[in-house]
Amino acid sequence: MRICNCNLPRMPRTLVGLIVLVNVFTLGPAWAQDKPADAGGVASAETTASGNEADTTKGAQDIAPAEKKAVEEKSTEVKPEAASAKSTRSESKSRTEKNENKKHVRVLTLSGNYQDLPTPGGLNPTELILGGGGKSKSFYRLCDYLGELEAEEKVTHVVFDLSDASIAMNPAQLDEIDRRISRLRSGGKKLIAWLENADNTHLSIAAGCNEVIMADFGGIDMPSSTMESMFYRDAMDLVGLHASVVRAGDFKGAVEPYTNSVMSAHLKQHYVEMLESINAAQVARIARGRGLTVGTIRDLQKKRMLLPAEALSAKLVDRLAPFGAMKQTIMADLGDEYEWSKPKAKPKREVSIFELMSKAMSPPKDPSKLKDESIAVLHLSGAIQDGKDPSPGAIVSGPTVKLIEELNADDKVKGVVVRINSPGGSATASEAIRQSLDALSKKKPVVFSMGEVAASGGYWITCIGQPILAEHGTITGSIGVFSLKVTLGSLLRRVGVRVETVHLDSSAAMDSIDHAWTDEEIARMQNFIDHTYGQFLKLVSESRRMSVDEIKPLAGGRVWSGEQAKQRGLIDNIGGLDDAIAMVAKKLSIEKPKVISRPDAPTGLDLFKFLGGSDDEMGDIQIGAVDSVDSVLQNLESRLMGLMTRQGFKADATKLLFRSLSKHESGLPKAWALMSEEIKIR
Secondary structure, three states: OOOOOOOOOOOOOHHHHHHHHHHHHHOOHHHHHHHOOOHHHHHHHHHHHHHHHHHHHHHHHHHOHHHHHHHHHHOOOOOHHHHHHHHHHHHHHHHHHHHHEEEEEEEOOOOOEEEOOOOOOOOOOHHHHHHHOOOOHHHHHHHHHHHHHOOOOOOEEEEEEEEOOOOOHHHHHHHHHHHHHHHHHOOOOOEEEEEEOOOHHHHHHEEEEEEEEEEEEEEEEOOOOEEOOOOOOOHHHHHEEEEEEEEEEEOOOOOHHHOOOOOOHHHHHHHHHHHHHHHHHHHHHHHHHHHHHHHHHHHHHHEEEEOOHHHHHHOOOEEEEEEOHHHHHHHHHOOEEEEEOOOOOOOOOOOOOOHHHHHHOOOOOOOOEEEOOOOEEEEOOOOOEOOOOOOOOOOEEEHHHHHHHHHHHHHOOOEEEEEEOOOOEEHHHHHHHHHHHHHHOOOOEEEEEEEEEOOOHHHHHOOOOOEEEEEEEEEEEEOEEEEEEOHHHHHHHHHOOOOOOOOOOHHHHHHHOOOOOHHHHHHHHHHHHHHHHHHHHHHHHHHHOHHHHHHHHHOOOOOOEEEHHHHHOOEEOOOOOOHHHHHHHHHOOOOOEEEEEOOOOOOOOHHHHHOOOOOOOOOOOOOHHHHHHHHHHHHHHHHHHHHHHHOOOOHHHHHHHHHHHHHOOOOOOEEEEEOOOOOOOO
16 A cells, blocks of 8 residues: 655654554455455356356257257246255245244343443553453443343343353342343243352342253352451551541541551441341342242351252252253253344444544544433442543542533433432532532432442432432441541651751641641641531431431441431432432423433543643643652552452542542642442442
């Protein structure tokens, strides 16, 4: 291919490498473009047939008149080959009609981690070109597909292939999918689950099916709910970090990893009570589906690991089958009148290098203007942060407020469901979002739907007096506030750095990186935090129509399961996103609402950031020792986050706190309405 010199701008080496990689995967070998692999045989057959026909015609012209009549008479006879072809066409038509009349067995293969609002990971050019990889799946796309199956009359059986051991859904999602499966089953579909290596997620999904088949080579691991949290105090002592903390509420567990070596006894007991509530919902779901008692499932949880034969004996499964024989086993029972089918996949298309680069270099597209009246689902997922620029996996106040204002101004958006999955974050950012939602609710119906976690700042933003729904396994509450400052003096001295702060009075040194808060400064900070906490209590009191004195025993940082929160009046009812949408539709008197989601899922490719660019090249320049301090913190954050991620912990909250340490901002210290999201419940 000849490339003309068009005075194109010189591209960075990284981008050139990406283009080469894309060329390799998109252009492919030349022969594949010129001639499809399966076209040659068909073309040869057509040519041969055409040649034979020409020879026959030419021979017929040379036949003598006496012989021509005999040839014509002979030609009227039915040739065996023609009869055979006609018979074949008839049989093919018969088979087609028979196949069209067959009932369908639809197999639905689940795999990977399902999220309400999937967010992309790091850039992987191979995944970018070929697709796939370890990216998260859309939970609500799965739910929508189950809804579509209800209307497919030919599909009489649905097989849930649960053979992938990596299937992951949080407790709130399991509650939601249980209702979807129940609705599919009550609509007349027969549901079959196939298990190989199963855990609580697999069992929760399978329990809603009519029949559960398990491979004879595999097993079940069904632990009761557990909670894990990492404590950094000893590690911080080793490297020379000291945390100064002020908090409102003895149950505000987000600060304990930085101040304690182990969890405090009163907090641990509080968490045990919450775990019992969450586990009870999980046990009840499996017991109800399998027709067993709650006590039986609890006893099996204590055993935890079961062989296939033990699972059969305990009635967790209905029968065993040979490993890898899912289709053969199921179709052998159903017979020839059924046809095995899979969901239709969208056809893949080739993407040119120019189209790929155009998409990569273009800014994110705004949602297109709505044509129909709709109910919007506003997904708020991640830690809550102050800021003006959007960040994947976070709820940033500026873009979020702007999006809420757009929903408010759009006449086609008739109502909004706010879906929250957040451990909280900045108190000021939470209040900015809450005020925007309050203004929205004065114009349009608003209902809150809590997902896996809606705590601290995630609960703060719900305090506008509108209905709140949560699942049994939702973690919510954590009504409390704290402020945290990590002092780096000892660490800096160990690496040979000393900081000299010149000030006019001692209070001006509160923000110095080597200065721990004094008792007097802590007292001043306590007044500031108590004031913010008082505002939080007042908002909850007004929203839930309860007195502050009634709220206080529920606050102080205490966290609750969805069931506990309902019993204590912190939410209105148990339900999922579908229930919240139905509530808004009922308020609007809409029978079948059109539902849209905002914001749109991010693409995951920001080429300018990938190449090292930024919107404000001079915005984060620091000098001297501060550069070294930020480098140390970034290295510590990277190592800690990597360790936590490999162990399966969620690290958003800790990442948010660590990053705030390297920000050198003037003004009041930050107040956090944040729970410890590193808590992993399974």
